[in-house]
Amino acid sequence: MIVTLTPNPALDLTYHLEKLDLGSSQRVPPAQVRAGGKGINVARVLHAQGHASHVVAPVGGAAGATVREDLDAAGLRHSLLEVELATRHTLALVTPTATTNLNETGAALSGTQWQQLIALAAAALTDGATADDVGPRSHLRPVVGESSIPARAVLVCSGSMPPESPVDAISCLVEVAHEHGARCVVDTSSVPHLRAAADAGADVLKPNHHELLAAMGGDDVLTAARALANRGGSIVYASLGAAGLLRVPPDGAVLHARLNRSLAGNTTGAGDAAVAAIAACLATDAPAEETVRLATAWSAAAVLHPLAGSITDPAPLLADVTVETVTTAPALKD
Template identity: 45%
Template sequence: MILTVTPNPALDLTWHVDRLTPGATHRVPAAAARAGGKGVNVARVLHGQHVEVLALATSGGATGAEFASELDSSGIPHHLVPIGGATRRSIAIVDDERGETAILNEHGAPLDAAESRALLEAASRLGRRSRVVAICGSLPPGVSPDALDALVGGLVAAGARVVVDTSGPGLLAAARAGAHALKPNRDELEAATGHADPVSGARALLDLGAGLVVVSLGAEGLISVSRADGAGGLSARLPRVLHGNATGAGDALVAAIAAALADTPDLFAETDAADDARSRLARRAVAWSASAVLMPLAGELSAEREALEAEVVVEAISEEHA
C-alpha cells in the first residue's frame, strides 16, 4: 500500500473561463469542488491507476465537511484527523484560450499541539504498515520542520520508502532525515539550497542524505539525480509544449515516483537494471505530469499518457555539469 500524507489539505475550487481579462466581469459555469491538496491529488492519481492507496489528511469546519463528503463519494480510501480550524480553499482559474491557470491558495489553519500530535502519530502508525509514504505539500503552523524530520526518519528506519514534496526548511529536514526521494520544483530548490542551477541544488540535497532528487522544470520537463548516478543524472522532457491546467502536474509526477518506489526495490542500486528503472521512472514521470495538464481538474491523467510516454526524450546529464 502507498500512504499519502497531506498536512495542509484544501478544498479545491476550479473555474474555467474562455478568456481571463483583468478587471473585467466574467460569467462562468459553476465551479468544480473537490478534495485537494498535494497528497490528496497524488492519492487520486494512484487510485485512478488502480494502485492500493490510503490518503491521510486533516479536516475541519464547513469546508472540511465538504472536503470529507467529496472524498467519501470519490471512493478513495482515506483517514481524516479532525481539527478545530476550517480546511483551507485553493482556487484555480483556468484561461481556456491561453491554456494558463491562475491559482489562489489560502493559508492553512494552525494546528494546536494535540492536533499536530494526532496527525503525526497517524502518519507514523499507518506509514509503518505501508510500502511507500508520500508526504506532500506545505506544513501548516503547528507542524515544524523538526517534526517532519522525526517522522521521515522514523518511517525510513521502519523500512518504509519515503518521498517528500515540500519546500523551505521542510525540504532540507526531509533530506537530512534520509528521504528516499524528494520532488521540489526549480524555485523551491533554489530557495532551499541557494543554488540557481537545478543539478547543483539536487546534489546539495543528496549530500544532506536524500537518495533521489527529481526537480520539476515546468515545460522543460525534469531532471533526476540519485546517489547511484555518481556525478551524473538524467534529464527528461517532451519535445513539445502542452497547454492546459497545470495545477496537478507536480502531484502526478509524485504519484509516478511513489509507484516506482513501490514496484522497484533496487531503484537505488548501482546496476544496469537500476539505471534502466530510473530512466523508466523519468520517462513516466514526465508523461504523467504532462497528461495531467490536459485534464480539467487536478488528480486525473489523460488517456494520452501512454502515447506521451513514448514521446519523452531522456538524456544523460554530463558528469562535468557544473
C-alpha cells in the first residue's frame, strides 16, 4: 500500500486556451474540475498504473465535498478529515506554449487536526481506521499498535504545507512511517519542512532545483543535493525541469536521467508523476537506474496529458530516456 498525505489539498480548475491575453476579456471552454493537491495527484497516477494507493487529506466546505465526490468517482480509496474551513481552489491556465498556475494559500490546521491527520496516515498504513475512528491525542505522534504491517508500505507526504504548520509535523510523519515498517517520501515546497524531513531521515526527498537551492544555499544543484542527503541519510531526487532528474545519495554515484526530446503540454503534474514512480519503485526495491528512468518517463507522460494527476501511456517514452552517471550537475534549461 502507498499512502499519500496531502496536507493542503485543493479543488483544481483547469482551462485549456489557444492563448492567454493578459488584461483582456476572453471566452473560454468550461473548466475541467477535479480533486487536486500534489499527494492526491500522486495517488491518482499510482491508481491508474495499477498500484494500491490510499489518500489522506483534510477537507472542508463545498469545495471539500466536491473533492470527496471526485475521489469516490475515481475509485480512489481515502480517509478524509473534515475541517471547518473550506478547501482551497487552484487555477491552471494551459496554452500550447505555457502553463500559468494560480494557487490559493489554503487554511491553517489546528494542533488537534494535525494529530488526527497523522493518525489517519498511520491507520492507513496498517489498512486501518477511517476519520470517524480517530480522536484527539495528547501528542502529535500517535501511539503505534502491535497490528501486522503491510510489506513494503510507503508513506508519501506531498505538496505545500498549510499556513502555520508546525515544523515537527514532518518529523512525526517520518517517525510514524518508520515505526510502521514503511518508507517515507517527502515532496514539499516549504524550506523549513524540507530540512526537517531530511533531519528526520526521510527515505526520499524530491525537491525541484529552486526548492533545493533555497533550502541549502549556493548555486550548484549537485552540491546542494548531496548536502541535503547527508543531513539524515536520505536519497534526493532533484527535479531539474527540462534538464531532467538527478538521483543523489549521501555518498556514491549520482545518476542523471533526461528525456531525449522536448515536450509541449501541461507541466502542472509532472513532478507528482515522478513522485508516484519513485514511490512505486521504493515499494518494490527497484534498482536506482530503473527508478530514475521510470520517474522521468512518467513525468514526461504527465506533460502530455491535459490534466494534472493523469499520464499518457509511459511505455513509449521509456526508450527515449537516457540515464548516466555524472559528477557535475547538468546545465539547467529553465
